[in-house]
Amino acid sequence: xxxxxxxxxxxxxxxxxxxxxxxxxxxxxxxxxxxxxxxxxxxxxxxxxxxxxxxxxxxxxxxxxxxxxxxxxxxxxxxxxxxxxxxxxxxxxxxxxxxxxxxxxxxxxxxxxxxxxxxxxxxxxxxxxxxxxxxxxxxxxxxxxxxxxxxxxxxxxxxxxxxxxxxxxxxxxxxxxxxxxxxxxxxxxxxxxxxxxxxxxxxxxxxxxxxxxxxxxxxxxxxxxxxxxxxxxxxxxxxxxxxxxxxxxxxxxxxxxxxxxxxxxxxxxxxxxxxxxxxxxxxxxxxxxxxxxxxxxxxxxxxxxxxxxxxxxxxxxxxxxx
Amino acid sequence: xxxxxxxxxxxxxxxxxxxxxxxxxxxxxxxxxxxxxxxxxxxxxxxxxxxxxxxxxxxxxxxxxxxxxxxxxxxxxxxxxxxxxxxxxxxxxxxxxxxxxxxxxxxxxxxxxxxxxxxxxxxxxxxxxxxxxxxxxxxxxxxxxxxxxxxxxxxxxxxxxxxxxxxxxxxxxxxxxxxxxxxxxxxxxxxxxxxxxxxxxxxxxxxxxxxxxxxxxxxxxxxxxxxxxxxxxxxxxxxxxxxxxxxxxxxxxxxxxxxxxxxxxxxxxxxxxxxxxxxxxxxxxxxxxxxxxxxxxxxxxxxxxxxxxxxxxxxxxxxxxxxxxxxxxxxxxxxxxxxxxxxxxxxxxxxxxxxxxxxxxxxxxxxxxxxxxxxxxxxxxxxxxxxxxxxxxxxxxxxxxxxxxxxxxxxxxxxxxxxxxxxxxxxxxxxxxxxxxxxxxxxxxxxxxxxxxxxxxxxxxxxxxxxxxxxxxxxxxxxxxxxxxxxxxxxxxxxx
Numbered sequence: 001x002x003x004x005x006x007x008x009x010x011x012x013x014x015x016x017x018x019x020x021x022x023x024x025x026x027x028x029x030x031x032x033x034x035x036x037x038x039x040x041x042x043x044x045x046x047x048x049x050x051x052x053x054x055x056x057x058x059x060x061x062x063x064x065x066x067x068x069x070x071x072x073x074x075x076x077x078x079x080x081x082x083x084x085x086x087x088x089x090x091x092x093x094x095x096x097x098x099x100x101x102x103x104x105x106x107x108x109x110x111x112x113x114x115x116x117x118x119x120x121x122x123x124x125x126x127x128x129x130x131x132x133x134x135x136x137x138x139x140x141x142x143x144x145x146x147x148x149x150x151x152x153x154x155x156x157x158x159x160x161x162x163x164x165x166x167x168x169x170x171x172x173x174x175x176x177x178x179x180x181x182x183x184x185x186x187x188x189x190x191x192x193x194x195x196x197x198x199x200x201x202x203x204x205x206x207x208x209x210x211x212x213x214x215x216x217x218x219x220x221x222x223x224x225x226x227x228x229x230x231x232x233x234x235x236x237x238x239x240x241x242x243x244x245x246x247x248x249x250x251x252x253x254x255x256x257x258x259x260x261x262x263x264x265x266x267x268x269x270x271x272x273x274x275x276x277x278x279x280x281x282x283x284x285x286x287x288x289x290x291x292x293x294x295x296x297x298x299x300x301x302x303x304x305x306x307x308x309x310x311x312x313x314x315x316x317x318x319x320x321x322x
Numbered sequence: 323x324x325x326x327x328x329x330x331x332x333x334x335x336x337x338x339x340x341x342x343x344x345x346x347x348x349x350x351x352x353x354x355x356x357x358x359x360x361x362x363x364x365x366x367x368x369x370x371x372x373x374x375x376x377x378x379x380x381x382x383x384x385x386x387x388x389x390x391x392x393x394x395x396x397x398x399x400x401x402x403x404x405x406x407x408x409x410x411x412x413x414x415x416x417x418x419x420x421x422x423x424x425x426x427x428x429x430x431x432x433x434x435x436x437x438x439x440x441x442x443x444x445x446x447x448x449x450x451x452x453x454x455x456x457x458x459x460x461x462x463x464x465x466x467x468x469x470x471x472x473x474x475x476x477x478x479x480x481x482x483x484x485x486x487x488x489x490x491x492x493x494x495x496x497x498x499x500x501x502x503x504x505x506x507x508x509x510x511x512x513x514x515x516x517x518x519x520x521x522x523x524x525x526x527x528x529x530x531x532x533x534x535x536x537x538x539x540x541x542x543x544x545x546x547x548x549x550x551x552x553x554x555x556x557x558x559x560x561x562x563x564x565x566x567x568x569x570x571x572x573x574x575x576x577x578x579x580x581x582x583x584x585x586x587x588x589x590x591x592x593x594x595x596x597x598x599x600x601x602x603x604x605x606x607x608x609x610x611x612x613x614x615x616x617x618x619x620x621x622x623x624x625x626x627x628x629x630x631x632x633x634x635x636x637x638x639x640x641x642x643x644x645x646x647x648x649x650x651x652x653x654x655x656x657x658x659x660x661x662x663x664x665x666x667x668x669x670x671x672x673x674x675x676x677x678x679x680x681x682x683x684x685x686x687x688x689x690x691x692x693x694x695x696x697x698x699x700x701x702x703x704x705x706x707x708x709x710x711x712x713x714x715x716x717x718x719x720x721x722x723x724x725x726x727x728x729x730x731x732x733x734x735x736x737x738x739x740x741x742x743x744x745x746x747x748x749x750x751x752x753x754x755x756x757x758x759x760x761x762x763x764x765x766x767x768x769x770x771x772x773x774x775x776x777x778x779x780x781x782x783x784x785x786x787x788x789x790x791x792x793x794x795x796x797x798x799x800x801x802x803x804x805x806x807x808x809x810x811x812x813x814x815x816x817x818x
Contacts, residue, residue, distance in 0.1 A: 179434055179435050179437075180433055180434055180435065181427060181428060181432060181433050181434075181435060182433075184416075184420065184424060184427075184435065187413070187415060187416055188413050188416065188424065190415065191413035191414055191415035191416060192411065192412065192413050192414065194409075194411065195409075195410075195411035195412060195413060196413075197395075198375070198395045198407070198411050199395075199396075199411070199424055199425040199428060200394070200395070200396035200399075200425050200428035200429065201428065258413075258414070258415035259415055
């Protein structure tokens with residue numbers, strides 16, 4: 001199993017490297033440490049949310065409400081800080097807790113009511129977006145407290161603080177997926193839900209956990225986001241869910257469930273980021289970015305399908321008597 | 323012999339049917355105990371109760387003379403009852419090691435997993451089976467036979483006292499069955515009891531010590547293998563004495579379908595035969611001999627590298643199934659559930675799915691009355707029960723599902739009908755009905771190719787029989803003067 005995942009990730013990695021080389025040839029600014037750190041910092045938010053999306057996709061689910069969720073939490077955290085002040089710990093606590101609550105709402109309908117995830121999250125996406133509009137009227141929160149802005153400027157060994165949150169979330173997710181019963185249960189449900197129940201996994205609880213965990217990461221990402229942009233724009237996350245889903249799929253996760261890895265998902269986010277950043281540096285119009293991303297997704301998924309078919313055919317091979 | 327499990331007055335009632343009705347019997351320590359019965363006899367219900375998937379309405383289960391009850395498969399496992407379900411209940415996306423050890427880890431309540439320990443557990447279980455398997459391989463890459471062994475290894479990990487094998491040989495080739503039986507005998511020698519559930523009587527007589535029979539949810543009896551014949555067993559199962567009716571073999575001389583020198587790399591080589599009008603031609607051989615591949619080639623689903631196919635003297639070049647259907651060739655696939663049926667849809671929808679263009683009105687919309695008429699006709703003709711066109715296809719028994727699949731293709735009015743394993747996994751009564759249906763169709767002039775691993779079936783209904791081995795035709799037999807042994811011999815012995 002290891003070698004297969006590795007192979008897939010190596011493929012993604014080589015595409016990322018190839019794109020990087022092409023961009024560097026066009027504009028050498030790309031490969032400067034400053035630019036690379038900027039890429040990392042600016043993709044922390046989709047990077048963290050993609051980790052939660054990965055878990056959902058491994059179980060065969062999907063979440064189209066993450067954009068609305070991140071927006072909702074930024075509004076909540078922003079409003080909280082502006083009105084009550086508080087401190088850093090409290091900001092993260094409020095953010096993660098409200099994220100978890102939103103996630104559990106999704107998880108409840110999916111696990112207990114057995115409604116397909118895409119339907120549930122389409123519904124909650126609309127509800128979350130509508131509620132945000134009701135409370136904010138679409139206006140920005142700009143008077144974020146100084147102490148929080150200062151936090152966002154911190155660099156450790158020259159690396160923006162936000163990147164460490166991404167790294168931490170990735171390590172935590174990796175540990176959960178690889179070394180905990182819950183993590184293996186996530187793969188088991190994605191591979192064969194009926195067998196997972198028979199093997200003793202508590203499916204409903206697991207599903208609710210996954211959605212709560214995604215909510216937690218959404219909350220974390222929302223606070224990190226606010227620390228980067230130092231204001232709250234309730235409309236900043238329109239279409240965000242598609243970026244996140246695309247990153248996870250590009251990272252080799254099977255949209256039908258059962259497969260996907262943290263490293264792959266990281267590479268998926270980076271691939272999108274590099275294309276995005278590189279095309280700008282190379283003075284290529286932005287619509288090309290969308291076209292290229294779309295083409296890469298289709299090629300990547302096609303290669304996957306073709307390989308599976310070939311494997312099946314290899315298994316069906318008959319040793320013909322000569 | 324010492325008693326391991328005592329089943330006492332088990333009853334399970336579903337709306338409208340007593341799936342199990344006051345069933346009691348015992349399973350001894352270290353015996354292979356076969357459980358037989360037609361579809362709907364209550365075998366699955368009994369297994370599910372023993373496995374903790376469902377709970378009985380009445381009655382109890384004693385293990386080592388202690389009353390035990392369980393409401394989850396994991397609880398049954400802890401009490402020493404392990405099941406390898408027909409669908410194996412494994413995870414194709416996980417490694418062999420994890421498939422074997424994961425439920426043990428859940429049982430132990432570990433939140434954080436130790437991979438090296440999991441691998442150790444898996445390796446030990448595989449070694450105990452006396453087989454060779456790479457435990458780091460992804461399960462989905464294994465053959466069905468090896469997956470079966472993984473499922474058994476998982477049971478071993480739980481120190482099972484009773485291992486229930488539910489139709490373990492349904493999709494295994496002969497060599498894999500032999501490997502499985504070696505493992506079963508090994509486990510038996512170690513004192514484990516095995517409850518072996520199967521439709522295949524020859525296997526039951528080969529492997530089991532005692533045989534219990536269920537019929538219509540009721541317990542009929544338990545018989546030591548030496549004290550019962552196959553005929554008696556069948557009569558207990560069906561309650562009346564039936565064997566496959568042997569039909570008269572005829573010589574027919576009007577070629578309908580001619581296949582000449584068909585070859586495809588890694589599939590089959592030099593396949594030539596003729597199918598006459600009104601004839602049933604059997605193609606048998608081991609699973610993996612290339613039978614289905616040849617059938618798929620005729621049906622346009624597996625384009626051959628070379629060779630020619632003629633229908634009614636005219637060369638046909640089927641490179642798609644829709645072309646094949648237009649020329650008059652229909653193919654009823656091997657697996658009803660995955661290839662033949664639209665699950666979740668009604669019987670009527672399933673029968674008419676191939677002929678939607680023929681049941682439309684002037685506006686090109688579906689004509690409900692026309693559809694109902696055609697569906698009624700096929701329900702009557704094929705004796706599909708219950709005769710409810712609107713009932714979901716999933717709820718019909720295997721035999722009736724198979725009839726629906728055949729009806730679907732018959733509605734197309736084919737000249738040549740290819741049926742792949744037409745009676746796999748259905749009970750003897752339904753089998754006989756399918757056999758009669760095929761014979762009737764042949765009487766009406768259709769040419770039929772039956773692909774089947776079940777030699778008694780091939781012998782009963784086919785006018786001529788081809789045996790395939792390793793992608794080639796190894797022999798052709800005509801008429802009644804051939805035995806199962808001869809066919810099997812051709813299928814397995816290596817020429818030269």
